[in-house]
Structures are given as C-alpha cells and as structure tokens.
Amino acid sequence: MSGAGLPQISTAPPPAAARLRDVASSPVREILALTQRPGVISFAGGLPAPELFDAPGLRAAFAHALDDERFGSTLQYSTTEGDPNLRRAIAARMVARGLPTDPDDVLVTSGSQQALTLIAAVLIEPGDAVLVEEPSYLAALQCFQMAGARVVPVPCDDDGLDPDALAALVRREQPKLLYTVPTFHNPTGRTLGLERRRALAAAAGRLGLWIVEDDPYGELRYRGEPLPPVASLPGAEDRTIALSTLSKVLVPGLRIGWLRAPAALRRALVVAKQAADLHTSTIDQAAAAHWLGACDLDAHIAGLRAVYAPRRDALVGALPEILPEGSRWTRPDGGMFVWVRLPDGWDADDLLKRALEREVAFVPGWPFFPAVPDRATLRLSFTTHTEAEIATGLGRLRDAVLDSRR
Numbered sequence: 001m002s003g004a005g006l007p008q009i010s011t012a013p014p015p016a017a018a019r020l021r022d023v024a025s026s027p028v029r030e031i032l033a034l035t036q037r038p039g040v041i042s043f044a045g046g047l048p049a050p051e052l053f054d055a056p057g058l059r060a061a062f063a064h065a066l067d068d069e070r071f072g073s074t075l076q077y078s079t080t081e082g083d084p085n086l087r088r089a090i091a092a093r094m095v096a097r098g099l100p101t102d103p104d105d106v107l108v109t110s111g112s113q114q115a116l117t118l119i120a121a122v123l124i125e126p127g128d129a130v131l132v133e134e135p136s137y138l139a140a141l142q143c144f145q146m147a148g149a150r151v152v153p154v155p156c157d158d159d160g161l162d163p164d165a166l167a168a169l170v171r172r173e174q175p176k177l178l179y180t181v182p183t184f185h186n187p188t189g190r191t192l193g194l195e196r197r198r199a200l201a202a203a204a205g206r207l208g209l210w211i212v213e214d215d216p217y218g219e220l221r222y223r224g225e226p227l228p229p230v231a232s233l234p235g236a237e238d239r240t241i242a243l244s245t246l247s248k249v250l251v252p253g254l255r256i257g258w259l260r261a262p263a264a265l266r267r268a269l270v271v272a273k274q275a276a277d278l279h280t281s282t283i284d285q286a287a288a289a290h291w292l293g294a295c296d297l298d299a300h301i302a303g304l305r306a307v308y309a310p311r312r313d314a315l316v317g318a319l320p321e322i323l324p325e326g327s328r329w330t331r332p333d334g335g336m337f338v339w340v341r342l343p344d345g346w347d348a349d350d351l352l353k354r355a356l357e358r359e360v361a362f363v364p365g366w367p368f369f370p371a372v373p374d375r376a377t378l379r380l381s382f383t384t385h386t387e388a389e390i391a392t393g394l395g396r397l398r399d400a401v402l403d404s405r406r
C-alpha cells in the first residue's frame, strides 16, 4: 500500500494545549527565587513566619495518625470528600466564625488553591466571564485564565470592591462568578466593610451569580472586630462557595484547605476532585484533624497575632520615612500585606532592580492586575521578618529609593 494522500506525520512532539498559551508563569514565583538568596531581606512572599510553625504539635499529630491502631485507615485510599474528623473540625470552626456549616457541606482540598481549580473546572466554559477585584490574587487569575475564562475586573476603591458597579457589569458580561478576597485582601490588605458585604450578598441573590469568597487570612486580625462572612449574609447564603485553609494558621506545607459549597454544586465539585487527585493525602488529613482536636486553636491564633501585629506596625509606621513623597499605602487591620502606590512616573520594576542590588526585595504590583497594570504599585509582606529585620530591610529600601532618584 502506498502512503499517497495520507497526511504527512510530523516528527515534532505535539505542542502544549492552547489553554496554557496565554497563562504566564507567575512572575511572583520567579521573583521569590531571586529573593531566596542568603542575606536578602524579603518583603516579597506571603510567607508565614517559620518560627511560629507548631512543629512539636505536628509531630505529635503525625505520630497519632501513624498509631498502630489507626494506620490501616490513615495510610489507605479514602473518600474524596475528606476525613470525617477533619470535616467536623472545619465545620465547627466555620460555625464559630459565623457561618452555619454542616460537615457534609465541606470538601477537603489540597490547599485552597485546589478549591479554585475545582471551581473553575465545574463552572467555567471557555469564553465565560469571571469577575475579580482589581488588583487580585495572582494564582486565582492564572487558574481562571487556564480554564479559558475572560477575567473582567470590578472597579475597586480604597474600601475594596464597589458593589454598586456590579449590576451594569453583570448585565454586560453575564459572568458565571465573582471571585473575592473580602478580608485582608491579597495583594492590597483591604477589608470590605459590612455595608458593602451586605450589598454584595444582596446583589448575588438578585443578579444570579456565584460568589467565590476566598478567606485564607481572616483569622489574622490585629485590630477591630471580625466581620460576618459574605456567605452568611442575606442573598448570598446559597450562592457562595466559601474557601479557607490551614496554610496561614498552621503550615502551608501541609497543603490542607477546604471549600464549603451550596448543595447544588457539591456533587460536581466532588467529581472534579476525584478526577484531579482522588482525595487529599489521608495521612495529612488525619494529622490535621488530630492537631485541630488537640490544640487550643484560639490560643494558637492569638500567639500568631501577637507576633504579626507589631511587625505590621513596624512596617506601616516606618513607610513615611522610606517611600518617595506622594506615595500612598494601605494600613491593613490584619493579614500579611501592605499595598503601595508610588507617585506617578515611578516604575516598581526599576525600583526592584535597585532594591535587589541592596539585598532587599518586594513584589511589583503589575502582575496582580487582570487588565491594565499599574506599574507604580508594589506589595510588601510584613509577616516573615522580625521588627529589627524589617527596620534594616526598610533602610535598604530607602537607599534604593534614593538611588532611583539619582
């Protein structure tokens, strides 16, 4: 038989899928690699302070999970929804934080990042619009872009997302969902006030929209009173997928997060997780459940706040002496981040080059913008270093600012 008429077979390996074409590797990850050089004081990563990791508590929790009596189940394949003890502990914490939750409402995920991937798999068709804050958490943007979404920014001001802008956007874009980090937002540190939360929740009910409320930082409050989750407010109760994680209160390396989903989405999310990884590590879930059972979580979190609050004050308090005149910045009540807007004409990438020469680092703000980047913005994280290191790092940053002026 001759091959005439058959298509030529290329010997080149097939290309990566088109959906990856427009998804850049996170510049933040690349910058983090630079900042891990010894001697660099980094305000770049959103890293919890390692000296606050409860290693002894985790050691005991893993020993318990590996107990002779239990290892038959804790080292075995398990259900996709998650360890029943862990789901109970998570539900109890969500109830204590003002969100009525049954263990069956909870799906344990491999970090809350996986929850974002599952939501994208379940809700987004290529070309669908997804509304996000401007700026927004970078890895969420990546996740929605990879699902083929059109990512559309919602106007934001110093108080966060503007719910009044939603109706017109929803009519124009017909989005599937709105993604928000209403408490101690990444990257800005802003918190959405109660009135706006109510307005957002009511809008979700009225406009026919899913809300994804991502809350990794809410437990890390240094000032003021906690606000109710958007998911608990009228209009949003059966419209909101609420996400959280142990990454910021225990350790990120454990990769334990969760989502609390309305009944209408639960089955689909479980199927998506089955397809992704069958289930989150059984041994890690068992250890997390034991840690939560054995630890006084309120006392543990009070310990984190007691260390992070003065670090926040040290950073925010020193900025007037460090940044060029005309800069503006947020004064977050909690979380890990301060967001800076340098005066017009400044470029945070240029400043970062000078800063790295002086062994100090931050993240430029432009990658966090879903549409038009503001190159004069940057993010500073205050959790990783002591007050003394923060002072040294900020002194280097001031020198980098002076270098840039020359």
Ligand SMILES: Cc1ncc(COP(=O)(O)O)c(C=O)c1O
Pocket: 046, 110, 111, 112, 113, 114, 137, 181, 186, 214, 216, 244, 245, 246, 247, 252, 255, 256, 257
């Ligand atoms: C807003 C936001 N969502 C999700 C995550 C992912 O966290 P996890 O470690 O639970 O995957 C982060 C991590 O920094 C974050 O800032």
